[in-house]
Amino acid sequence: MSSLPIGDYALLSDRHSAALVSSDGSIDWLCMPRFDSPSIFAAILDDNAGHWSIRPAGEFRVRREYVEGSMVLRTLFHTGGGILELRDALILGDAQDPHRLGEHAPHMLARTVTCTRGSVSAELLFRPRPEYGLVAPVLTAVDGGITAAGGASRLTLSSTVPLEVGGGAARAQFDLHAGESAYFALQHAALGAPVPPVRPGAAVRAAVDDTTTGWQDWSAQHQAYQGRARDLVHHSGRVLQALSYQPTGAIVAAVTTSLPEQVGGARNWDYRYSWVRDASMTMQALWVAACPDEAHEFFDFMATAAACSYTNRPLQIMFGIGGEHDLSERTLPHLSGWRGSKPVRVGNGAWTQPQLDTYGELLDAAAQLRDQVGSLDSPTRNFLVGLADAAAARWRQPDNGIWEVRGEPRHFVHSKVMCWVALDRAVALADWLHADGHVEAWTAAAQEIRDAVLTQGWNEALGSFTQSFGASNLDATALLLPIVGFLPPDDPRVLSTIDAVRERLTDARGLVHRYHTTAGVDGLEGQEGTFLLCTFWLAQALALAGRTDEGAEVFERAVGYVNDVGLLAEEIDSATGEQLGNFPQAFSHIGLVNAAWALHQAEHVGTFH
Known part of the structure; x- marks a missing residue:
């Protein structure tokens, strides 16, 4: 049973769909490709309805904020060994016109993880359960990530760290030292559409940067x-x-x-x-x-x-x-x-x-x-x-x-x-x-x-x-x-x-x-x-x-x-x-x-x- 306070969550949006992120780095609600689509993650309503978490492996303190002028979320995990910065964004797409923000959204949730001080051990758990938790998709390892097939959705998770697949989930444990980063991107396509490509880390980082700039340009002009x-x-x-x-x-x-x-x-x-x-x-x-x-x-x-x-x-x-x-x-x-x-x-x-x-x-x-x-x-x-x-x-x-x-x-x-x-x-x-x-x-x-x-x-x-x-x-x-x-x-x-x-x-x-x-x-x-x-x-x-x-x-x-x-x-x-x-x-x-x-x-x- 989900028990985190409702106020514990932050919002991500590409003006097509939305996600909610908990303060400890878990995506507990995501609907794609529309706000009213069946959920891919719905742990906010049931622990078994899917989530995607990235967090330090041990104890930590959290401070978070939106990057100024944007809806890109910045979460700082303070651990005994260092600081881990997680940036989360639903990607707005290429060539952002502030008057048509999100027009070319690619239905992609991007997560970048950077160690800004010391060293931090991090862990990832990716457990999609589309259609409000009814579907346990088949996860398959591919070069640079995994694919998930089942129900009406096709998902691709790009990752710059190795992922272990089993039990209807993907897991990873990885260490980052000061200045090092890891990049992840979840992409959605409907059944029958081409499988979304695996994105290299540089492309994920650029997409988050472009999305930040897109929101900031909209704020400045509007x-x-x-x-x-x-x-x-x-x-x-x-x-x-x-x-x-x-x-x-x-x-x-x-x-x-x-x-x-x-x-x-x-x-x-x-x-x-x-x-x-x-x-x-x-x-x-x-x-x-x-x-x-x-x-x-x-x-x-x-x-x-x-x-x-x-x-x-x-x-x-x-x-x-x-x-x-x-x-x-x-x-x-x-x-x-x-x-x-x-x-x-x-x-x-x-x-x-x-x-x-x-x-x-x-x-x-x-x-x-x-x-x-x-x-x-x-x-x-x-x-x-x-x-x-x-x-x-x-x-x-x-x-x-x-x-x-x-x-x-x-x-x-x-x-x-x-x-x-x-x-x-x-x-x-x-x-x-x-x-x-x-x-x-x-x-x-x-x-x-x-x-x-x-x-x-x-x-x-x-x-x-x-x-x-x-x-x-x-x-x-x-x-x-x-x-x-x-x-x-x-x-x-x-x-x-x-x-x-x-x-x-x-x-x-x-x-x-x-x-x-x-x-x-x-x-x-x-x-x-x-x-x-x-x-x-x-x-x-x-x-x-x-x-x-x-x-x-x-x-x-x-x-x-x-x-x-x-x-x-x-x-x-x-x-x-x-x-x-x-x-x-x-x-x-x-x-x-x-x-x-x-x-x-x-x-x-x-x-x-």
Whole structure:
């Protein structure tokens, strides 16, 4: 059973696929050739599901970091005899254009090992188990490495040290003295494709160097933010770039599946897909931490993937990274799960849920891009107009809400507010959309929604907006009312709601629950941790309300949970302070960027733009 803390891992990405590396040098998660492909290594979910470790043979201390401006990981092992440096990278490919980072990625994971002082004995264990641990491939020694055949994958492991093959694994023990290095590269190809070539050490070293330069060039040309938490914001921008799928511009919610919201619990979901709900917040974060190119690519993906889905049924809430619509969910009973948290799921059944907030997310994203996009083609205009019309027609319907409850649909306040956002933005964009004839109907529907939210979504006894109409439970999404412009940030009802969230949804660590998971409220058993995104919303709402010192305190408390390489999962365990949930979580890094920007604006400009 895998037991390492989730926060023990670091991320590698070539913008096609991703790997997670533990602090002791083990690749415990790798999917190729796409983020959502079946895993090659999945020890993070089950000890028998494959890993690839490189580490000193004896005792050691570890310090690690990303090479500055990059997503190339540098791990330093300090031993009694010397220091071993391990560099890990998913290779971006040749001739990197910073505007098309990873376009030519060769689906290669490279690892370089150098003794920088003294002498170190090192050991390697390579144990691939493709298809989530179901396949034990046949390993064959070849000149310069080994090949692995079995299932739908063909793998080649290049090595500059001799490898011993046996028992479904390859092993090596080797000594390095100061200035000496060893080089390794794992390459993937589909069954039927040519077997990847064995790479000599010089080629592996050059590939890692080129990948480092590629990330650094992208950072230099795409990141200009100079405000609060500059280094964290820039790093979060690189994380979002690392979570994006280069061929389409999709951004995955996380690179993992089934890392739980409660240790031993069943709230375990596959997050390797792209959610419409992320659109407007992602757009804002990309503006701050990256550049308009990335924002435009993500919007184009969403508009293209969703274009046909709103006509006969509600807009689909999520898509595969290639634009796929069918994300049917299944369980993998042979995997024990992280710390025994079962079931392990692939696919995500929420794709069939109605969620009305998606209309507002896409139209708000379009509004943020208007000045950069220029004129729209007719299909995109018609699509956006159709979204606004659908929001006007469907806002009275119950739905499953932003949190994808698996109980009965309800009249969630946030869903209604985002329908208002859809109509508010559509009215503002009417000339751009060639939709002046719709403005009167859109305006009337927006006013109806506003009236309903202010009367049915407000609970006078609680002094707060609630989770759903007529309810008495709170939801952190109420913090978004001033952020999306539904009410002014200094409106007494907004200020009272902020205080209610702080009083009733904040734990002893000062972090915010999205809501209280009392029995039956979301159709699921078990509890969950506090949500980092919701905590960043609180910091952002406080900044907008002019309570900047309080917002800064909340922000600093939340960013205090980044791991040693600046990564955040979805949640924090209130009891232990450990990170929980899928990792790294785009929403958490998006929340960090947007809260930092709001605080910077409040501190230095006085308003939030």
